[in-house]
Amino acid sequence: MDTLSGLLDGPRARGAFLLRSVFDPPFALRIEDEAPLTLIAVVRGGAWLVRGGDETVRLAPGDLAVVRGPEPYTVADDPATPWRTVIRPGQVCVPLDGAGHDGTELDGTGQAEAMNLGVRAWGDRSDAATVLLTGVYQLHSEVSRRLLAALPGLLVRPAAAADQTLVGLLATEMARNEPGQELVLDRLLDLLLVSVLRTWLAEAGAPGWHTARADPVVGPALRLLHEEPAAPWTVAALAARAGVSRSALARRFTELVGEPPMAYLTGWRLALAADLLREPEATIGAVARRVGYGSAFALSAAFKRERGMSPQEYRRRPVGVGQA
Structure with a gap:
């Protein structure tokens, strides 16, 4: 996606x-x-x-x-x-x-x-x-x-x-x-x-993470992160799948997107998790597995570190509050 x-x-x-x-x-x-x-x-x-x-x-x-x-x-x-x-x-x-x-x-x-x-x-x-x-x-x-x-x-x-x-x-x-x-x-x-x-x-001036999709080095890596967020990615594994060297991917990705590949992946995973947590029947453990975290504890720690609240606190908040 x-x-x-x-x-x-x-x-x-x-x-x-x-x-x-x-x-x-x-x-x-x-x-x-x-x-x-x-x-x-x-x-x-x-x-x-x-x-x-x-x-x-x-x-x-x-x-x-x-x-x-x-x-x-x-x-x-x-x-x-x-x-x-x-x-x-x-x-x-x-x-x-x-x-x-x-x-x-x-x-x-x-x-x-x-x-x-x-x-x-x-x-x-x-x-x-x-x-x-x-x-x-x-x-x-x-x-x-x-x-x-x-x-x-x-x-x-x-x-x-x-x-x-x-x-x-x-x-x-x-x-x-x-x-x-x-x-x-x-x-x-x-x-x-x-x-x-x-x-x-x-148009010219679009954000880097969008224009980077057409880059021969970064584009394939971005598609992999979006299509397979639960995969156990490392920069080396991502570079191998994208067909480039680890150093070339890390340098080019940061230059075009504005942040390193693993930082981008963390943001993407937690964004997906936030949407999935709104589903009434979804457990935190199931959400964690779908977005690449090994346990509910691991997701909770990352979610709280990034968003300042636990997944439980987040899903109790009314939709739209503090999410802009």
């Missing part, structure tokens, strides 16, 4: 939050939902996305943006427009001035109900000037920590480079409410996200 596959093949999108937002200027939403990853597609009109103090980008029709959490950001018609609404964890909508879009005094629940425009649609009116599609990944995948850490806080695909067919299909399906609709939407969101991430990874 490569790391991009790990992003969506761990929990993948499961009951992802999807919403079609329609607004007339002025509008400004402050997003403080702490979600690990959010995808925003502009269908009509445009919006400014502001993240932190120095990341401000204009989104035009057809553009796609991927926002890495948990830092807050703002979506507005203009960067200077004051916030009117804050979106909190759990997609709780809180109006800052207590007023709905028509001036009616509302609490958060009242505002959400007043602006409800049908199935997964929310905003001023159905034919408003700006239409945005938002898909929110609400769970973290431990396998994806390396990829999430490498992603920029804000990644934008202009309309010319975005997959408009998938955007159109997602928009159509978001308006439907058929049996199995949640599963269909989750998979469409996955496809759209993967299309953006694959383009990003193909």
Whole structure:
């Protein structure tokens, strides 16, 4: 499994939050939902996305943006427009001035109900000037920590480079409410996200562990570590299987990936273990064997050393807590 596959093949999108937002200027939403990853597609009109103090980008029709959490950001018609609404964890909508879009005094629940425009649609009116599609990944995948850490806080695909067919299909399906609709939407969101991430990874500046896959020395070694994490690897054994000398592999691997082969393997094994520990029937001993540790004690020691908690403590924590 490569790391991009790990992003969506761990929990993948499961009951992802999807919403079609329609607004007339002025509008400004402050997003403080702490979600690990959010995808925003502009269908009509445009919006400014502001993240932190120095990341401000204009989104035009057809553009796609991927926002890495948990830092807050703002979506507005203009960067200077004051916030009117804050979106909190759990997609709780809180109006800052207590007023709905028509001036009616509302609490958060009242505002959400007043602006409800049908199935997964929310905003001023159905034919408003700006239409945005938002898909929110609400769970973290431990396998994806390396990829999430490498992603920029804000990644934008202009309309010319975005997959408009998938955007159109997602928009159509978001308006439907058929049996199995949640599963269909989750998979469409996955496809759209993967299309953006694959383009990003193909560009210059992609993280070393990704570009190293094409290296004739490091690439075969990386594939072996990903495909056979439970094997009793040493640098010498890995080099022999990859058909290179031990010193050449160690030097080249560290140069391209940023860490030695055995350090990378430890991180990969523990990432896999973290996902497997979420499976209700999995014992710590069984997980240890699947990821290359000889016993539950050995896995527990490595897990605590790397993550600051035991596997037992980790699996008792709510999904998503402290996993970004």
